[in-house]
Amino acid sequence: MALDPVGPESLDALLLQLERLPGIGPRSAARLAHHLLRVPEVEALALADAIRTVRERIQPCSLCRAPSESAPCPTCAAPARDRSLLLVVEAPGDLNAVEATGAYRGLYFVLGARLSPLEGVDAQALGLDELSRRAAHAEVAEVVIATNPDLEGDGTALAIVEALRGIGASGEREAPRITRFARGLPTGGQIEHQNASAIADAFEGRRPGV
Numbered sequence: 001m002a003l004d005p006v007g008p009e010s011l012d013a014l015l016l017q018l019e020r021l022p023g024i025g026p027r028s029a030a031r032l033a034h035h036l037l038r039v040p041e042v043e044a045l046a047l048a049d050a051i052r053t054v055r056e057r058i059q060p061c062s063l064c065r066a067p068s069e070s071a072p073c074p075t076c077a078a079p080a081r082d083r084s085l086l087l088v089v090e091a092p093g094d095l096n097a098v099e100a101t102g103a104y105r106g107l108y109f110v111l112g113a114r115l116s117p118l119e120g121v122d123a124q125a126l127g128l129d130e131l132s133r134r135a136a137h138a139e140v141a142e143v144v145i146a147t148n149p150d151l152e153g154d155g156t157a158l159a160i161v162e163a164l165r166g167i168g169a170s171g172e173r174e175a176p177r178i179t180r181f182a183r184g185l186p187t188g189g190q191i192e193h194q195n196a197s198a199i200a201d202a203f204e205g206r207r208p209g210v
């Protein structure tokens, strides 16, 4: 025998969508749904509009892969950026944290994930081919790896080094220097949650290899 319907069909549909969001279980979904029913309609619809607008306007930048309303993004398009430096981060939040320090004036590449074989994220899923193509540009003199200081971040850094190994091998250009953020950020701490001076120090103290 089928269970009794829990609520109106449209409310169930909203609950279903909310529960698909990360970190939202059935109880949180119910709380959010009832909040959206309680607030003025214009407020609830503003959320729906914001979701629609962001999905229509924002695409990954064709160069750095950070979310952007323009292609390429303003950072990649800015003539004042130092094109000899390419800094690799796991997530857009890390990019924002590095950018907020004001200490880095080069370009970026956002992996969008971290190496995690258990979760099915392999070297391919990280876009390392794309990174390799960007790093192969003659103007890139240094690739700075700024993956998080933890087990998966270390594994990801190794995979990056492996992917970039071939650049310069045939003598068409010098191999770019590969450096990594200095140790000093707390192990397991996400770069995006560190304060600006700690991130600036990790950049200034970057060292060769991983």
Ligand SMILES: [Zn+2]
Pocket: 061, 062, 063, 064, 065, 066, 072, 073, 074, 075, 076, 077
């Ligand atoms: Zn970009």
